[in-house]
Amino acid sequence: MALDSNERPSKPIIKFESMLKTDDVYFFDAEDFEDIIHHYLNNGKISLAKKAIKIGLQQHPHSTELKLLNVEVLVFENNLEIAEQHLDSLQLLDSNNEEIYIQRANIYSKKDNHDAAVELLKKALSLAENNFEIFSLLGMEYLFMDDYQMAKENFMRCVSMDEQDYASLYNVIYCFEFLEDHEGGIQYLNDYLERNPYSEVAWHQLGKMYASKKMLQEAIAAFDFAIISDDSFIGAYYEKGKVLEKMGKYNEAIGNYETTIEIEDPTSHAYLRIGRCHEKLGNYDQAKHFYYRTVHEDPLLDKGWLAITEFHYKKGEHEKALYYINKAINIDEENPLYWKKSAKIYTALKNFDEADFSYKQTVELGNYELDTWMNWGNVVLLGSTDYKSVIQILEQGVEFYPENADILFKMAGVYLMDNNTTDAIACLTNAFQLDSDKFYLFQNEFPQFSDSKLVTDLISDIKKASR
Template sequence: MKFNHEEFEENNLSITRYESMLRSNDVKFFDSDEFESIIHHYLENGKIAKAKKAISLGLSQHPSSVNLKLLRVEVLVFEDRLDKANMLLVQLHAIEPENEEIYIQKANILSKQNNHTKAIELLNTALKYTDDDADIFSLIGMEYLFMDDFQNAKINFMKCLEVDNNDYSALYNIIYCFDFLEEHEEAISYLNKFLDKNPYSEVAWHQVGKQYYDLKDYKKALAAFDFAIISDEYFIGAYLEKGKVLEKLKKYNEAIENYRITLELDDPTSFALLRIGKCFERLGSDDLAIQHYSKTVHEDPLLDKGWIAITDYYMRKRNYQKALYYTNKAISIDAENILYWKRYAKINNRLGFYEEAERGYRRTLELGNYELETWLNLSDILHRIGEPDAAIQSMHQAIEFYPENAEVQYRLAGMHYEKQELSKGEFHLRKALELDTEYTIILEELFEKVFQLTLVQNLISEYTVD
């Protein structure tokens, strides 16, 4: 531990000396290891231009340093200057054919060129020369992920974790593969074996809990999250997941307690505030529910779930004016959110503001929401406000998405009959009756005069007589 601290201090001193040199334009000597740590510092902090300058100065003082040249390759690859990077790697391979970093960088280039199979071959070669198997297995796992080969990806991440059981990114990737393959029971079995060797791994207990949650085994999920908290009482993720499980078990007060712990451990999160609001609403504490929904959108105005929670709350209470107020606020923040526009349209429809409702439904369609309900509501509003041609057009557009839907056909039939377009009306009515005779109620409710026509009744009877 002392060595690591001293190494950290030395790196900081090197960086301070180096930056002081740049400010004074007084060139000082640094050994190649110092340059490496300086360059790594800049790369890790995304300061590519500074890293490039350090590489250039480093190579001017140590022109034969393979490691500095490899860092130059890393930057070239980052900048997509792959041909130049490849040329340099060929030269370096001739000098140090057993340097694993050369194979790693070659594999990185091939990966960028979508040649993942060849990249894996080179990484397997790197395994022969490396002292850090875990890193290589992790890189191989990522290449298999790029190929959507989750089975082999999982195997390599497992090898990584066998070498370094503190590599939680590997553990997360293993579980990601299990989840994608929908192997929840297998994931639990693997995690339990891991926990036999690492009984206080809060991350593993957390993942076990999530697997049981997905399997809807809430009692076992709860026990796993409790063990995660025992392993690390400051583990916010475990409290959040435990809260979700308690909600499923309808233990809302206990869920609130767990969500509140997360607020004490760290800055408030919009997720925790939203869930507390939901719990209070289910407990019938409306004032506290709204209070927390308001805190949610204040904390994160871009979280649509917060605005939707407030809007839906007031819609359930039939307070449409307040629901509209909050929907308008949400739209002013994110005018591209389909969920907001759907509610805007629905609320305006309830309030009898049909032109605004029409605008809302049209906007949801423009944004790519092609649900049947959207088309039907738009058509009904256009029909109501006396725009039959536009209503008919919207139903014909709906047919492109729902060619065999009776509700669309009945509406078209009704509107064509109203326009005295009898042959078109008959065509769509026959089509509708062939699809579903039960939906004649649409004609009865929306087109009462059409429904009462003798020719329409006669046509309906053709399809409904036993």
């Protein structure tokens, strides 16, 4: 198994690097070469690992372990055919070496044949029981296959073998979350904490689990224990701040976010959270100050630009809101949220042509939310009498929301404005059957039609047919 990447270079590594700087050739044991190669692989120094493998095989041409490390590098560099040829040769010499099956599994995994990779890893496990690395690899393969139950079980085995293996612990919790088994995740973490009461990582994850279950007091307690275990654990302060926000304790939330800034370099996310808390408290100058700091710290954070834009929009400062959303669009013109906010601002400014263009960009960039289609239709209605264009927009929306009565009631009204009674009746009938309680939407938006004989007779017929 590979050495810890944080381990200090050992004497063989120092000796090897000294040799590379001279024309001398030093002799190393095969085990020394293995340690040297693992060190370079763990630190991402592939070229040095390859040099060590080459010299190592020159000095120890029959070393199976060095040959397998060579295969590992070949697989890493996607030289899969050559790697398989080497494995074929090695398997003829040592068919019971689990590392051969592990590397074959890695090859199949790279080829997206995860079922075959799992079978090979199971074979490796039969040759080397309770092998930590194999359980970890099995867990990853099951994740690739979206089999979160089996992934969870294998990562649990890793944690049971090494309770300080936080990578596997995170994966276990990820599986619980994906399986929406929050109760199971909470129980698992509480059991883990019985054995490891000062694990800040486990307390932090438990707090997030409680928060997802809206068990806010329990979440706060868990984050407090994480902080007691490690008072420099930024994640615990940040997540505690988020929970305090949900509880309406904005001043306390600000205190926790400020602590994250004191411990480490400030982040745009912390500034944004502080700004939102100040806005909720009515400290508008402070809120604006922190929103500006957010976008200064990270000009690419869309939430920052949207927050400062929304801040001015709420205050009725539409020109300022437009200025900042345009700055955001200039930074990232392919962000649909920016264009959607731009459309909203142009609508408030009664610039319906620009609002129409912004909604078009929003949709072209992949935002297909219901309110996008509805508001786009409204904008075209406000700016023109081009009812057919409005119908075309709403028809696209119906493709995404065929069972939504809101958009169908709206489309029925536009059809009536366009004197298309046949399609209007079809839409109104469909909408009423989907959700008759939403008929008030049609009545409010199209009062000129809601009491017409056509509509009242149609509604009466639908009600009779449904009895």
